[in-house]
Amino acid sequence: MKQDLSAPVITIDGPSGAGKGSITQLVAKKLGYHLLDSGALYRLTALAATKSGIALDNEEKVGELALSLDVKFVPGEYGEPVNVLLNGEDVTAQIRTETCGNNASKVAPLPKVRAALLQRQRDFQVFPGLVADGRDMGTVVFPGALVKVYMTASAEERAERRYKQLKAKGEDVKIATLLSEIQERDARDSGRAEAPLKPAEDALVLDTTGLGIEEVLVQVLTLVEKTNGTVI
Ligand code: DC
Numbered sequence: 001m002k003q004d005l006s007a008p009v010i011t012i013d014g015p016s017g018a019g020k021g022s023i024t025q026l027v028a029k030k031l032g033y034h035l036l037d038s039g040a041l042y043r044l045t046a047l048a049a050t051k052s053g054i055a056l057d058n059e060e061k062v063g064e065l066a067l068s069l070d071v072k073f074v075p076g077e078y079g080e081p082v083n084v085l086l087n088g089e090d091v092t093a094q095i096r097t098e099t100c101g102n103n104a105s106k107v108a109p110l111p112k113v114r115a116a117l118l119q120r121q122r123d124f125q126v127f128p129g130l131v132a133d134g135r136d137m138g139t140v141v142f143p144g145a146l147v148k149v150y151m152t153a154s155a156e157e158r159a160e161r162r163y164k165q166l167k168a169k170g171e172d173v174k175i176a177t178l179l180s181e182i183q184e185r186d187a188r189d190s191g192r193a194e195a196p197l198k199p200a201e202d203a204l205v206l207d208t209t210g211l212g213i214e215e216v217l218v219q220v221l222t223l224v225e226k227t228n229g230t231v232i
Pocket of ligand 1: 016017038039040042043101104105108109133134135136137185189
């Protein structure tokens with residue numbers, strides 16, 4: 001589908017592990033909006049490069065790959081993209097690994113990659129509306145968004161949340177390793193020249209350290225209600 005500039009957009013940006021993904025899904029479900037997990041596109045680009053043996057710092061080649069990615073998001077019961085297909089192959093689990101996330105943050109600074117993914121992301125802006133999760137949704141991809149939220153939490157808390165998630169999946173991980181990976185990823189995402197991770201000037205900054213998901217959801221929905229007059 002092609003971008004419809006009159007469809008409302010809610011952007012949810014912030015560092016890895018701040019809980020954006022869960023909040024984005026809940027807000028999209030509540031409003032019946034479409035969902036864009038923009039990180040998945042960077043993860044898919046990194047995965048496609050690894051599968052084709054292309055070095056992650058080869059901007060020309062990785063940029064070409066990003067432009068021609070054959071991606072399909074298969075919506076779940078509430079319209080969430082639960083399954084992700086790359087060239088017809090279900091890569092949902094492969095793109096969710098820590099390695100793929102770290103590789104995604106290595107291809108993400110490349111200007112050709114960001115340019116290649118820009119319109120693909122904007123084409124998610126269709127009726128009845130969109131909730132977009134990422135790093136530069138409010139600053140670069142949808143600067144005219146109706147509601148902008150920047151979710152953050154201390155690196156220690158984000159590492160702990162991730163640790164619990166991975167442990168629940170039966171993965172053997174160390175919290176100290178996760179913390180240093182999160183700190184490295186934050187530094188790469190915030191320090192890059194192109195579309196660095198930072199709150200948009202008109203974003204509501206929500207520090208979720210010590211907050212439960214329900215409390216965060218209420219704050220986001222209250223902001224949406226105040227902004228567009230929708231009673232939720
Ligand atoms: O949100 P995530 O963990 O799936 O994102 C993976 C990486 O992709 C992240 O480290 C930085 C990059 N990314 C980005 O640069 N811009 C976005 N809008 C989303 C993700």
